Amino acid sequence: MERHYMDSKIKGVSTGTTILAVTFNGGVIIGSDSRASMGGNYVCSKTINKLIQVHDRIFCCIAGSLADAQAVTKTAKFQISLHSIQMESPPLVKAAASVMKELCYNNKEELQAGFITAGWDKKKGPQVYTVALGGMLLSLPFTIGGSGSTYIYGYTDAKYKPDMSREECLQFATNALALAMGRDNVSGGVAHLVVITEGGVEHVVIPGDKLPKFHDE
Amino acid sequence: MREGLKTQDGGIQYDLSASTFSPDGRVFQVEYAMKAVENSSTAIGIRCKDGVVFGVEKLVLSKLYEQGSNKRIFNVDRHVGMAVAGLLADARSLSEVAREEASNFRSNYGHNIPLKHLSERVAMYVHAYTLYSAVRPFGCSFILGSYDQDDGPQLYMVDPSGISYGYWGCAIGKAKQAAKTEIEKLQMKDMTCRELVKEVAKIIYIVHDEVKDKAFELELSWVGEVTNGKHELVPKDVREEAEKYAKDSLEEEDDSDEENM
Numbered sequence: 001m002e003r004h005y006m007d008s009k010i011k012g013v014s015t016g017t018t019i020l021a022v023t024f025n026g027g028v029i030i031g032s033d034s035r036a037s038m039g040g041n042y043v044c045s046k047t048i049n050k051l052i053q054v055h056d057r058i059f060c061c062i063a064g065s066l067a068d069a070q071a072v073t074k075t076a077k078f079q080i081s082l083h084s085i086q087m088e089s090p091p092l093v094k095a096a097a098s099v100m101k102e103l104c105y106n107n108k109e110e111l112q113a114g115f116i117t118a119g120w121d122k123k124k125g126p127q128v129y130t131v132a133l134g135g136m137l138l139s140l141p142f143t144i145g146g147s148g149s150t151y152i153y154g155y156t157d158a159k160y161k162p163d164m165s166r167e168e169c170l171q172f173a174t175n176a177l178a179l180a181m182g183r184d185n186v187s188g189g190v191a192h193l194v195v196i197t198e199g200g201v202e203h204v205v206i207p208g209d210k211l212p213k214f215h216d217e
Numbered sequence: 218m219r220e221g222l223k224t225q226d227g228g229i230q231y232d233l234s235a236s237t238f239s240p241d242g243r244v245f246q247v248e249y250a251m252k253a254v255e256n257s258s259t260a261i262g263i264r265c266k267d268g269v270v271f272g273v274e275k276l277v278l279s280k281l282y283e284q285g286s287n288k289r290i291f292n293v294d295r296h297v298g299m300a301v302a303g304l305l306a307d308a309r310s311l312s313e314v315a316r317e318e319a320s321n322f323r324s325n326y327g328h329n330i331p332l333k334h335l336s337e338r339v340a341m342y343v344h345a346y347t348l349y350s351a352v353r354p355f356g357c358s359f360i361l362g363s364y365d366q367d368d369g370p371q372l373y374m375v376d377p378s379g380i381s382y383g384y385w386g387c388a389i390g391k392a393k394q395a396a397k398t399e400i401e402k403l404q405m406k407d408m409t410c411r412e413l414v415k416e417v418a419k420i421i422y423i424v425h426d427e428v429k430d431k432a433f434e435l436e437l438s439w440v441g442e443v444t445n446g447k448h449e450l451v452p453k454d455v456r457e458e459a460e461k462y463a464k465d466s467l468e469e470e471d472d473s474d475e476e477n478m
Contacts, residue, residue, distance in 0.1 A: 083326065086334065087331065087334060088333075092326075092327075092328060094326075094327045094328055095326035095327055095328060097327065098325060098326050098327030098328075099325065099326065101327075102324075102325055123367055137327075
């Protein structure tokens with residue numbers, strides 16, 4: 001059993017993963033794979049959900065230690081919910097991302113989890129924030145994360161355009177996930193996508209065999 | 218048993234601590250705290266179309282005071298100002314509380330604190346001091362004002378009992394009734410900050426009692442589109458223009474009174 005966590009720096013179950021979030025004209029699409037692994041050899045779960053809803057129009061994608069990520073998102077969800085009720089209005093995406101960042105930064109010694117916070121609010125519309133391992137908070141038009149993201153930096157840098165339509169963005173996100181899942185051994189399973197707009201939240205699940213295929217598949 | 222303490226004529230005292238109600242349901246200590254506010258000179262705050270203006274009648278008790286000392290208008294955050302009346306030391310302590318609340322909010326949530334939330338938080342703090350006999354209530358009221366691009370201008374007032382209300386215009390201090398009457402005459406929703414500054418100066422000059430209190434300094438501050446959302450004391454030239462307008466208006470009224478006689 002020790003072999004299972006000797007190779008990976010993360011003890012126990014990790015989400016060797018691919019996550020991303022991309023803004024488009026009128027909303028934001030977040031996506032992830034669904035594999036949870038232990039030690040790089042064993043797949044604990046083929047159907048795990050890495051897209052956690054922290055408020056009506058705000059989601060977090062998780063990467064790193066699954067236990068840490070779940071603990072942080074649970075606490076953040078509670079804090080954001082209380083904050084929203086006190087403010088008597090839906091929370092700003094920036095506020096939710098700040099809450100995540102405070103948790104990550106203040107507990108950086110114990111935690112090993114990174115997040116992408118994305119959503120829609122009335123003040124600034126669709127937004128994407130990345131909260132890195134040590135607690136860095138950065139606002140970006142789109143971002144990718146997790147172990148699988150290293151294989152798709154070239155693709156996303158080349159193919160991203162600002163102000164895409166919903167369909168273009170969905171295609172972009174699906175392609176990126178498929179390419180990463182195809183090369184990263186700890187990413188796989190199905191592709192989970194969530195489209196967040198002012199009007200609501202829509203889940204799209206694409207099973208492994210329905211993912212776009214590329215030249216050698 | 219403090220509640221059973223009898224006065225000379227045999228009546229029981231209910232006003233010795235904030236933790237005691239009177240038989241008719243009042244907490245006397247809080248009411249006495251409000252009297253402390255009524256003994257202080259007047260402060261007003263008015264909200265207009267594009268900002269908030271504060272005016273304070275600062276009584277000068279001695280010629281030896283440096284001009285501009287003992288400020289009664291504080292900066293709580295870049296976009297929030299606070300004008301006070303009552304015990305100045307209590308007010309200074311509360312301005313620190315307000316500053317920390319605003320700063321912690323920004324640290325936790327990454328954006329400016331909405332004024333309604335700030336005034337509720339500080340009001341909750343003030344209210345806590347009305348619950349125990351070990352402490353006394355704060356002897357000051359204060360008016361908070363802010364301007365923000367999305368919520369626009371906001372104005373809230375907190376009194377020693379720990380309630381906060383939103384206003385278009387409010388006054389605290391000894392001449393608050395007279396000031397309120399003057400404020401009600403204004404159509405503030407249609408005015409800009411530049412117009413309002415002159416009216417605020419005029420109201421302070423009107424309610425100032427020349428007989429009982431002699432010299433006074435007018436402290437004016439504003440926050441709005443005109444200052445790009447930053448709360449600051451009104452610049453010297455604008456203040457001088459406002460004071461001139463105030464003095465001229467008073468003279469006109471004096472003249473018209475003489476004609477009637």
